[in-house]
Amino acid sequence: MSVEQKFIFESLQDSETIRQFLSALVDGFESGAINLSTNGDQIELTPKGLLNFSVKAKRKSDSNKISIKIAWKESCEGNNPENKTLTVYS
Numbered sequence: 001m002s003v004e005q006k007f008i009f010e011s012l013q014d015s016e017t018i019r020q021f022l023s024a025l026v027d028g029f030e031s032g033a034i035n036l037s038t039n040g041d042q043i044e045l046t047p048k049g050l051l052n053f054s055v056k057a058k059r060k061s062d063s064n065k066i067s068i069k070i071a072w073k074e075s076c077e078g079n080n081p082e083n084k085t086l087t088v089y090s
Contacts, residue, residue: 007036007043047072 013021028034034045052071058064 005043007038007041009036009038046074049075 025034028045029047032046032048034047036043036045047070049072052069054067054069056065056067056069058067
């Protein structure tokens, strides 16, 4: 059974600080490891293979929002599609 880890960080930041964070995130994708930490809370993610990617943008009155979601599953040797076979019995 896997253990769930959560990392949550919310704050007000200026656009330059957010740009620096996004740049560090890009570096993490390039290196294959993304490390996030704040106040003793830490998580390391290792994105590999195909990733689900979605972007949503919304403007309502004077409120604006951009949501970026990137998701993937850790690959396991037993879950490799090339190693699976289908047998049909009748």
